[in-house]
Amino acid sequence: MKRESALVTRDTQYTVRNPLLSFLRALSAVVWKDLSAEMRSRELLSAMLVFALLVILIFNFALDLDPKTRQESTITAGVLWVIFTFAGTLGLNRSMAVEKDRGCIDGLLLAPVDRSAIYFGKTIANLVFMLIVEIIVLPIYSLLYNVNLFQPGLLLVTLLGSVGYVAVGTLLATMAVQARTRDVLLPILLFPVVLPIVLSAVKASGGFLDGIEMTEIRPWLNLLVVYDIIFIAIAFMVFDFVVEE
Amino acid sequence: MQTKPRLLTVLDFVTAALFVLAIGMVFFYAPLEAVMGQVQRVFYFHVAAGWVGMLSFLVAAIAGVVYLTSSNRKWDIVSLSAIEIGIVFAFINIVSGSIWARPIWNTWWTWDPRLTTATVMELIYAAYLMLRQGIEDPDRRARFGAVYAIVGFVSVPLTFFSARLFRTIHPIVIGTNQAGAEGDFDMTPMMLQTFMFSLLTFTFVFADLLWHRIRVGWLAEKVEQLRLKTIQ
Numbered sequence: 174m175k176r177e178s179a180l181v182t183r184d185t186q187y188t189v190r191n192p193l194l195s196f197l198r199a200l201s202a203v204v205w206k207d208l209s210a211e212m213r214s215r216e217l218l219s220a221m222l223v224f225a226l227l228v229i230l231i232f233n234f235a236l237d238l239d240p241k242t243r244q245e246s247t248i249t250a251g252v253l254w255v256i257f258t259f260a261g262t263l264g265l266n267r268s269m270a271v272e273k274d275r276g277c278i279d280g281l282l283l284a285p286v287d288r289s290a291i292y293f294g295k296t297i298a299n300l301v302f303m304l305i306v307e308i309i310v311l312p313i314y315s316l317l318y319n320v321n322l323f324q325p326g327l328l329l330v331t332l333l334g335s336v337g338y339v340a341v342g343t344l345l346a347t348m349a350v351q352a353r354t355r356d357v358l359l360p361i362l363l364f365p366v367v368l369p370i371v372l373s374a375v376k377a378s379g380g381f382l383d384g385i386e387m388t389e390i391r392p393w394l395n396l397l398v399v400y401d402i403i404f405i406a407i408a409f410m411v412f413d414f415v416v417e418e
Numbered sequence: 419m420q421t422k423p424r425l426l427t428v429l430d431f432v433t434a435a436l437f438v439l440a441i442g443m444v445f446f447y448a449p450l451e452a453v454m455g456q457v458q459r460v461f462y463f464h465v466a467a468g469w470v471g472m473l474s475f476l477v478a479a480i481a482g483v484v485y486l487t488s489s490n491r492k493w494d495i496v497s498l499s500a501i502e503i504g505i506v507f508a509f510i511n512i513v514s515g516s517i518w519a520r521p522i523w524n525t526w527w528t529w530d531p532r533l534t535t536a537t538v539m540e541l542i543y544a545a546y547l548m549l550r551q552g553i554e555d556p557d558r559r560a561r562f563g564a565v566y567a568i569v570g571f572v573s574v575p576l577t578f579f580s581a582r583l584f585r586t587i588h589p590i591v592i593g594t595n596q597a598g599a600e601g602d603f604d605m606t607p608m609m610l611q612t613f614m615f616s617l618l619t620f621t622f623v624f625a626d627l628l629w630h631r632i633r634v635g636w637l638a639e640k641v642e643q644l645r646l647k648t649i650q
């Protein structure tokens with residue numbers, strides 16, 4: 174009993190003393206909650222990974238993916254981004270659905286922390302999941318089709334693209350899971366809005382794979398960065414209205 | 419029920435008169451374009467419809483912001499009404515563009531930035547309607563609608579710029595044309611007058627339709643409230 178009250182006073186002191194520190198603590202708590210839940214169940218990552226491999230398999234037969242028969246690497250960049258987008262949708266949907274199903278989101282909202290800490294926490298956790306999938310898919314793809322995908326430029330594009338995708342995806346997934354038609358709604362909401370990021374990521378990745386000069390790739394990179402900034406800012410501003418009861 | 423305001427009746431008649439006049443100007447006042455011939459006349463309503471589409475999506479996004487800050491249901495109805503009108507006019511814009519493109523570009527469709535952006539815009543606002551359909555709680559529906567109207571509208575210019583980085587063949591009405599634009603032409607003063615008049619007419623059509631649609635929205639809301647009352 175005594176210990177409990179001591180803990181409470183210490184926590185409130187933290188909140189009062191340093192708002193930035195308490196924000197970071199809340200944020201890391203949300204991220205940690207998602208990561209440790211995933212470490213135990215592994216249902217989200219395994220689903221995303223198996224799905225990604227299946228997409229590679231389907232594309233292998235639908236299109237000829239062997240680089241020897243294809244002159245340009247646009248197809249590689251395109252296929253990679255289709256995999257990331259689809260697997261990402263799967264992960265986003267699941268990550269918000271588990272919050273909604275057991276009423277966990279209500280618990281999160283009752284916590285006396287800033288709502289943006291919840292948004293950024295969920296976004297960072299989703300980003301980690303997406304990056305893990307990408308880190309596993311890239312070497313597998315390199316191995317299967319004998320192309321070197323481990324170029325710094327390509328990795329940078331993958332990171333920038335994933336940040337933007339997850340930033341707007343987390344916001345829209347939060348809305349989609351609260352709707353009646355939630356399983357089908359997220360891709361329909363997300364894909365038209367996220368199109369500029371997929372487009373510029375595909376072009377920039379293709380550019381790096383083809384070894385095009387930096388001056389030609391830079392406009393696409395600029396667009397990616399601009400998109401990331403704009404959508405993080407907007408999602409940060411409107412997230413409150415999406416979770417409000 | 420609220421009676422129809424007199425100003426709205428006046429607006430109806432003015433809009434109808436302007437529209438008849440605009441059709442007359444397009445077919446009889448504007449001169450025949452030297453290279454493209456008669457099909458160029460679709461230009462006046464093609465651009466005007468596109469303008470109304472963009473205008474209504476802008477109105478919807480602004481109404482969304484106002485709704486989120488004020489939580490007054492009125493603005494949600496404005497936002498929804500503007501988007502419904504915008505979808506129709508953006509579609510008219512796409513179809514009339516295709517009719518123009520067939521003889522000039524020799525294809526119904528090409529993945530030009532403007533065409534791509536127009537398509538994505540239609541899809542975004544179709545998704546908006548689907549999102550609204552999936553939510554029963556009116557307050558939440560209004561909030562989500564406003565959020566998506568804002569996010570969608572912000573994404574449209576980015577889509578345009580990203581597609582613009584590819585080479586374009588669509589002529590630019592305002593600003594300088596890139597080399598390689600096909601179907602470009604210089605407007606004579608009479609053409610410019612007809613063009614401006616079409617823009618004005620379509621803006622009136624937009625305002626008139628929006629007013630009517632908002633009134634329908636109010637009535638729908640009243641019906642819903644009455645139904646809830648009788649159930650209780």
